[in-house]
Amino acid sequence: ADCRYTCHQECCSLIQLDCRHAQGQLSPEGTLLPPCCQNVTQTVEEEKPEPPTIQEIKQRIEKYNAKVTNCLLMKLNEDGTYTGFIKVHLKLRRPVTVPAGIRPQSIYDALKEVNLADMTDKRTSFYLPLDAIKQLHISSTTTVSEVIQGLLKKFMVVDNPQKFALFKEMRKDGQVLFQKLPLSEYPLYLRLLAGPDTDVLSFVLKENETGEVEWDAFSIPELQNFLMILDKEEKEKIQQVQKKYEKFKQRLQQTLKEARGKPG
Numbered sequence: 399a400d401c402r403y404t405c406h407q408e409c410c411s412l413i414q415l416d417c418r419h420a421q422g423q424l425s426p427e428g429t430l431l432p433p434c435c436q437n438v439t440q441t442v443e444e445e446k447p448e449p450p451t452i453q454e455i456k457q458r459i460e461k462y463n464a465k466v467t468n469c470l471l472m473k474l475n476e477d478g479t480y481t482g483f484i485k486v487h488l489k490l491r492r493p494v495t496v497p498a499g500i501r502p503q504s505i506y507d508a509l510k511e512v513n514l515a516d517m518t519d520k521r522t523s524f525y526l527p528l529d530a531i532k533q534l535h536i537s538s539t540t541t542v543s544e545v546i547q548g549l550l551k552k553f554m555v556v557d558n559p560q561k562f563a564l565f566k567e568m569r570k571d572g573q574v575l576f577q578k579l580p581l582s583e584y585p586l587y588l589r590l591l592a593g594p595d596t597d598v599l600s601f602v603l604k605e606n607e608t609g610e611v612e613w614d615a616f617s618i619p620e621l622q623n624f625l626m627i628l629d630k631e632e633k634e635k636i637q638q639v640q641k642k643y644e645k646f647k648q649r650l651q652q653t654l655k656e657a658r659g660k661p662g
Contacts (some may be wrong), residue, residue, distance in 0.1 A: 410657060427605055439491075440599050452474075452478045455474065455478065455480060455590075456474055458590055458591070459472045459473075459480060459590065459602065460589055461593075462593060462594060465593055465594050465595070466594050467592075467594075469652075470482070470483040470594070472534075472586075479537055479538045479539055480537070480538045480586070481535065481536065481538070481586075482535070482536070482538075482586050482589065482590070483533055483534065483535050483536075484533070484534055484536060484545075484585050484586060484589050484601055485527055485531050485532070485533050485534075485596060485601065486531070486532050486533075486534060486545070486549060486564070486601045486602070486603050487530070487531055487567075487600060487602045487603070488526055488527070488528075488529065488530045488531070488532065488541060488549075488602075488603050488628075489528065489529055489602050489603065489604050490525070490526050490528075490562075490603065490604065491605065492522040492525075492605055492627065493524055493525050494523065494524070494525075494526055494553070494555045494557055494626070495521050495522070495523050495555065495557045495620060496521070496522060496523075496524065496553070496554050496555055496556060497521060497522075497554060497555050497556065504529075521556065521617075521619060523620075523623055526553065529599065529603050532549060532552065532553075534548060534549070534554070536585065536586050537586065538586050538587055538590075540582070540584065540585065540586060541581060541582055541583065541584060542564045542579045542580065542581050542582070542583045542584075542585060543559070543581040543582070545564060545585055546559050546562050546563075546564055546603065547559050549603060550562070555657065558607070558616070560606065561605065561608055562603055562604070562605060562607070563578050563579075563603075563604060563606035563607075564577060564578075564579045564601060564602070564603055565577060565590060565601070565602045565604055566577050566579055566599055566600070566601060566602075567599070567600045567601070567602050567604075568598070568599055569597060569598070576602065576604075585601060604609075
């Protein structure tokens, strides 16, 4: 409205400009262009899948439950939402931060939603068991963000949830494919579409290594711990490279020794 930045009508909501210095200085060549690709935009919107109806959800749930062999059924509610179970594989290569000296969470704590992590400021780090599996009972309205926060709470992990990401693991043509899920995605709906077979689709919690690391989200002890881990990994890599070329050297020396005195 002030600087007369030129853009299409569909793009207005995406433009972020600081026009404080442009007030009262309207550019004569600045204008708001009419939509140039209106048909394309409408086509894209028409291609978006329509939300499934309650009847379609009911049919999918019945088909899903018919394939279930472990009693972990999905249940349709009267309002059209549904509940069910998902399994999440924990494949964390880095240690997590947990409260030090805290007893395991009891059923009483879980029912009363007692946060044991708030009872102490002491922290310690340890590695979660590799490829551990956690089963969650969630709703169709539960997002990826809420699943991550729920997993961290169950293991009393006090790390920033932004350090983790939920992936869907798929197997196709003998290959294992990973795809990072957006925080607004609904895992139970993906489970419903794929069916109960975890070989077709499974969920994996991993470190969020895509994008720029937000170091401000880490505390000083965590950053120091990262330095120690990186130093350890660096030494291990150096040892691996040294051993690799040491074997090459030994083979080369052995070959030269065997070739001595031979013609050619």
